[in-house]
Amino acid sequence: MATAKWNGKIIADSDDTVVVEGNHYFPRDAVNAECLTDSDMTSHCPWKGDASYHSLTVAGKVNPDAAWYYPEPKDAAAEIKNRIAFWKGVEISA
Numbered sequence: 001m002a003t004a005k006w007n008g009k010i011i012a013d014s015d016d017t018v019v020v021e022g023n024h025y026f027p028r029d030a031v032n033a034e035c036l037t038d039s040d041m042t043s044h045c046p047w048k049g050d051a052s053y054h055s056l057t058v059a060g061k062v063n064p065d066a067a068w069y070y071p072e073p074k075d076a077a078a079e080i081k082n083r084i085a086f087w088k089g090v091e092i093s094a
């Protein structure tokens with residue numbers, strides 16, 4: 001079971017994560033949607049495609065752009081479609 005925790009709260013847990021480049025990608029339905037807010041940030045990976053971001057809000061604190069996902073990943077990264085990964089201080093335990 002992998003767990004993502006930030007600001008003292010578990011924001012995602014699943015026994016079905018996909019690890020890519022050292023990052024655990026959680027199924028979208030394993031992430032607490034109440035903690036997610038859409039962000040305008042985007043980035044590009046040559047082999048995964050274009051990423052979109054969410055900010056996290058937990059107990060009144062905001063962690064901007066701390067979660068990312070690939071809405072339409074390239075074929076080489078198809079396994080991370082409908083999955084979310086975390087960074088910026090989010091603790092991942094597996």
